[in-house]
Amino acid sequence: MEGYKVFEPDWTCRGFQYEVGKTFEEDVKPSCCNRGFHFCKELKDCFNYYPFNPDNKVAKVVALGELDKELDGSKYCTNKIQIVEEISWEDVLRMVNLGKGNTGLCNSGDWNNTNFSNGCFNTQEPKILLFDKPSDWTYRDWLNSKARHILNQIPRHVVEWVHSSDMTEEEKKSYPTYETTGGYLKILDEKDCSQIWWDGLSNERRDIITSLPNFNTEIFEKCTGIKI
Numbered sequence: 001m002e003g004y005k006v007f008e009p010d011w012t013c014r015g016f017q018y019e020v021g022k023t024f025e026e027d028v029k030p031s032c033c034n035r036g037f038h039f040c041k042e043l044k045d046c047f048n049y050y051p052f053n054p055d056n057k058v059a060k061v062v063a064l065g066e067l068d069k070e071l072d073g074s075k076y077c078t079n080k081i082q083i084v085e086e087i088s089w090e091d092v093l094r095m096v097n098l099g100k101g102n103t104g105l106c107n108s109g110d111w112n113n114t115n116f117s118n119g120c121f122n123t124q125e126p127k128i129l130l131f132d133k134p135s136d137w138t139y140r141d142w143l144n145s146k147a148r149h150i151l152n153q154i155p156r157h158v159v160e161w162v163h164s165s166d167m168t169e170e171e172k173k174s175y176p177t178y179e180t181t182g183g184y185l186k187i188l189d190e191k192d193c194s195q196i197w198w199d200g201l202s203n204e205r206r207d208i209i210t211s212l213p214n215f216n217t218e219i220f221e222k223c224t225g226i227k228i
Helices: 091-097 139-143 146-151 169-174 190-199 203-210 215-225
Strands: 002-009 023-024 038-041 056-062 067-068 076-078 080-086 127-130 132-140 160-162 183-187
Touching: 002 038, 002 080, 038 056, 038 080, 038 146, 127 139, 132 139
Parallel strands: none
Antiparallel strands: 002 056, 023 080, 038 076, 056 080, 067 076, 127 132, 160 183
16 A cells, blocks of 8 residues: 655654665554554645654655554554655645645645635635634644644553563463563553553643643543543
């Protein structure tokens, strides 16, 4: 499957170093937001996770291994990916502008003269819902927010060492090598990862997130798995 991926200016993504023209492989079963190499089938969807920063790198990629995807199809991951070629920002801006006669960025519809518009004949960016309520923010405000940047740092997985004395009988059957190793490495699920990540955040960073317009702890927990 062909797709697109955005990288930091040094061609890294979540600390992993990539390079144009090379193929990368992990011995894992891909799972979105958990493990594997992530990418988007549609270029516009990449900017749900990265800001429009011309210092970042954008590339066309090909998934060569197993695939997993989000339910809405906006994000995929694979255990083998090839970084095919870099895409210039001039081409990026041209490719993400959808519809007829649009002159902005990420428009869905016809004849819009603004950015992030979902409709037709619009000259203003619409406000978005936050926590199921109307807000004064546009989608651009969200993309450029510190809160979004912080939340994008939630780790895909966390590994912890489980000592043999703390293992259940079921775990001992599943990991018989515990007798010689003294335990085993346990990969936590996404919900546990998110909670551990939140518990380790500074108060300053937590305040940035909880200061989002209309912030609601119940909705936040339902969407992220993080209990405040």
